[in-house]
Amino acid sequence: MEKKLTILCASAHPDDIELQCAGTLIRYVKEGHKVYMAVAATGNVGSKIHTGPEIEAIRAKEAQRGADIIGAELIMLDFKDGEVWLDNPTWKTYVDLIRRTNPDVILTHERDDYVHDHSNVGENVYRAAIWASTANIPDTKYEPINHIPTIFYFEPLGMSRVAPADHYVDITQEYDQKIEAFKQHESQHGDFLEKQFGIKDWFEYVEAMNKLRGFQCGCKYAEAFRVVQTWPNHKPYRLLPPVQFASR
Numbered sequence: 001m002e003k004k005l006t007i008l009c010a011s012a013h014p015d016d017i018e019l020q021c022a023g024t025l026i027r028y029v030k031e032g033h034k035v036y037m038a039v040a041a042t043g044n045v046g047s048k049i050h051t052g053p054e055i056e057a058i059r060a061k062e063a064q065r066g067a068d069i070i071g072a073e074l075i076m077l078d079f080k081d082g083e084v085w086l087d088n089p090t091w092k093t094y095v096d097l098i099r100r101t102n103p104d105v106i107l108t109h110e111r112d113d114y115v116h117d118h119s120n121v122g123e124n125v126y127r128a129a130i131w132a133s134t135a136n137i138p139d140t141k142y143e144p145i146n147h148i149p150t151i152f153y154f155e156p157l158g159m160s161r162v163a164p165a166d167h168y169v170d171i172t173q174e175y176d177q178k179i180e181a182f183k184q185h186e187s188q189h190g191d192f193l194e195k196q197f198g199i200k201d202w203f204e205y206v207e208a209m210n211k212l213r214g215f216q217c218g219c220k221y222a223e224a225f226r227v228v229q230t231w232p233n234h235k236p237y238r239l240l241p242p243v244q245f246a247s248r
């Protein structure tokens with residue numbers, strides 16, 4: 001029987017995943033794999049017109065709608081924006097997240113992304129993945145898993161990578177569904193992000209990014225990843241869609 005995988009996509013904020021790697025998650029779901037989306041922070045600073053509690057409630061609904069369109073199970077970790085730190089309790093939160101979801105593959109932020117919520121999620125995931133399978137870590141809630149997941153970094157904002165992408169996923173057939181998922185985060189698509197980053201049309205950014213990555217690998221639209229280079233992340237088979245195990 002064909003092996004089915006479990007994928008954990010760990011991001012900092014609601015909408016990061018839809019922006020950067022939703023096409024790949026949709027492809028995983030289409031292939032019959034289980035996908036979790038774990039969002040660290042509530043998005044409480046993501047508005048210049050709503051209060052923190054108001055925008056949190058709005059963004060929780062948007063995140064759920066996005067995950068529903070992708071076909072993923074959403075987990076909100078309920079940190080506040082700007083407060084995802086590299087500390088012991090946060091590390092244990094990620095050890096427990098990995099134990100709870102028991103993933104074969106983890107997709108997460110580059111450890112050198114533009115804002116510390118992003119880079120700290122990537123760093124915590126990197127530091128937790130190797131320990132989730134070990135016993136006797138004090139103050140953790142879940143039982144150790146029996147393997148070490150493989151980690152890939154998805155595209156950072158602005159495609160400003162610390163090193164070239166080394167894995168590509170053709171998302172041509174998933175592109176419209178990805179855009180639909182991204183559209184659910186409507187609280188972010190007007191004023192707020194334009195005032196923050198000077199970019200009026202984020203759909204144009206998504207199209208430019210996925211077209212360029214598609215051009216690089218010979219298809220219309222693609223998403224690009226970088227496998228974590230440290231042992232034991234390299235595998236002699238393909239863990240990104242289309243997932244392919246060796247026949248021997």
Ligand SMILES: [Zn+2]
Nearest residue numbers: 012013016118
């Ligand atoms: Zn973010």
